[in-house]
Amino acid sequence: MQNLSKNQQIIFDLIDKSPQPLKAYSILFNVQKKGIKAPLQVYRALDKLVEIGKIHKIESRNAFIACQNSSCQISKATAFSICENCEKVTEINNSSLSKYLTGFKDKNGMKYNKYNLEFFGLCKKCISKKI
Amino acid sequence: MQNLSKNQQIIFDLIDKSPQPLKAYSILFNVQKKGIKAPLQVYRALDKLVEIGKIHKIESRNAFIACQNSSCQISKATAFSICENCEKVTEINNSSLSKYLTGFKDKNGMKYNKYNLEFFGLCKKCISKKI
DNA sequence: TTACAAAATGTTATATTATAACAATTTAAC
DNA sequence: GTTAAATTGTTATAATATAACATTTTGTAA
Ligand SMILES: [Zn+2]
Ligand SMILES: [Zn+2]
Ligand SMILES: [Zn+2]
Ligand SMILES: [Zn+2]
Numbered sequence: 001m002q003n004l005s006k007n008q009q010i011i012f013d014l015i016d017k018s019p020q021p022l023k024a025y026s027i028l029f030n031v032q033k034k035g036i037k038a039p040l041q042v043y044r045a046l047d048k049l050v051e052i053g054k055i056h057k058i059e060s061r062n063a064f065i066a067c068q069n070s071s072c073q074i075s076k077a078t079a080f081s082i083c084e085n086c087e088k089v090t091e092i093n094n095s096s097l098s099k100y101l102t103g104f105k106d107k108n109g110m111k112y113n114k115y116n117l118e119f120f121g122l123c124k125k126c127i128s129k130k131i
Numbered sequence: 132m133q134n135l136s137k138n139q140q141i142i143f144d145l146i147d148k149s150p151q152p153l154k155a156y157s158i159l160f161n162v163q164k165k166g167i168k169a170p171l172q173v174y175r176a177l178d179k180l181v182e183i184g185k186i187h188k189i190e191s192r193n194a195f196i197a198c199q200n201s202s203c204q205i206s207k208a209t210a211f212s213i214c215e216n217c218e219k220v221t222e223i224n225n226s227s228l229s230k231y232l233t234g235f236k237d238k239n240g241m242k243y244n245k246y247n248l249e250f251f252g253l254c255k256k257c258i259s260k261k262i
Numbered sequence: 263t264t265a266c267a268a269a270a271t272g273t274t275a276t277a278t279t280a281t282a283a284c285a286a287t288t289t290a291a292c
Numbered sequence: 293g294t295t296a297a298a299t300t301g302t303t304a305t306a307a308t309a310t311a312a313c314a315t316t317t318t319g320t321a322a
Contacts, residue, residue: 005288005289005298005299005300006299006300007299007300008299023278023279024278024279024280025278025279037301037302038301038302038303039279039280039281040280040281040282040300040301040302040303041300041301041302043279043280043281044299044300045299048298048299059190059191059249060190060247062278062279062280062308081237081239081241081243083241090239090241092237092239094237094238097235097237100231101248104228104250106212106223106225106228106250107225108212108221108223108254108255109254109255110212110214110221110250110252110253110254110255111252111253111258112212112250112251112252113251113252113253114250114251114252115248115249115250115251116191116248116249116251117232117246117247117248117249118190118246118247118248119235119237119241119243119245119246120243120244120245120246120247121241121242121243121244121245122241122242122244123239123240123241124239124240124241127242136269136270136271136317136318137270137271138270138271139270154307154308155307155308155309156307156308168272168273169272169273169274170308170309170310171271171272171273171274171309171310171311172270172271172272172273174308174309174310175270175271176270179269179270193279193307193308193309
């Protein structure tokens with residue numbers, strides 16, 4: 001766990017406080033008052049934060065969420081549940097699932113060193129609202 | 132299995148013949164000689180093809196691949212292996228995996244109706260080349 | 263066979279997401 | 293202190309995707 005640089009810390013703090021995933025340009029808008037003015041500054045910080053496992057990218061949403069586990073072994077094994085109604089995203093921390101997927105071998109002979117899994121459905125709240 | 136419209140058929144044929152996933156603007160470039168001139172025409176066909184399960188979107192690559200199974204129950208349960216060296220993508224068809232994931236229940240009480248899984252690593256060829 | 267609705271198409275403009283290229287500054291290691 | 297690596301700053305541009313609106317085609321049923 002290394003120290004974050006100024007821009008990395010500003011952007012991580014914002015994402016970490018957010019209850020839902022944030023998009024890059026929404027992050028940009030929110031950190032402009034702190035002196036981060038250009039998309040590239042945001043993307044560079046995001047790249048680094050993803051690389052060190054402090055945040056994850058939700059690929060189907062082009063959005064970023066703070067890691068809710070212990071940096072997921074540097075983002076090598078990630079799983080999320082995504083509510084298609086309210087867009088709430090939760091990181092799944094389930095050892096049976098991660099064991100199964102980490103140990104998974106397909107017949108194609110590929111050697112996997114990473115996976116990303118996204119489940120879609122309705123969250124408890126949205127089910128109970130019968131939406 | 133409904134019939135495809137003209138644009139849908141043109142674009143599906145192109146994707147289906149391709150050994151690797153295709154990106155939207157690469158598709159656009161390749162079908163301009165067939166009269167499809169605007170991005171929106173491509174995206175509309177892609178949306179429809181995804182909806183009916185003839186193709187899948189590889190989210191981490193923003194690219195599209197023809198379904199290699201039987202339209203994956205209308206794209207509700209998809210898994211891919213992606214070589215990070217040569218970018219070869221293969222659709223995984225493994226009933227143990229799909230059973231496990233379709234039956235997966237997390238403690239958060241969410242009801243899942245869909246998932247997408249992407250494995251990353253090195254394909255056989257790239258391993259043997261020791262890249 | 264006409265009338266209607268749904269789906270698909272055509273077209274222009276624009277929004278959103280992401281990177282290239284280059285220069286300067288800060289940080290960390292030796 | 294010198295150097296290399298990482299980070300930052302800045303402008304421009306590339307790549308991905310959708311909005312809005314008009315028209316045409318297709319399927320269905322009176
Ligand atoms: Zn995590
Ligand atoms: Zn919800
Ligand atoms: Zn499929
Ligand atoms: Zn390969």
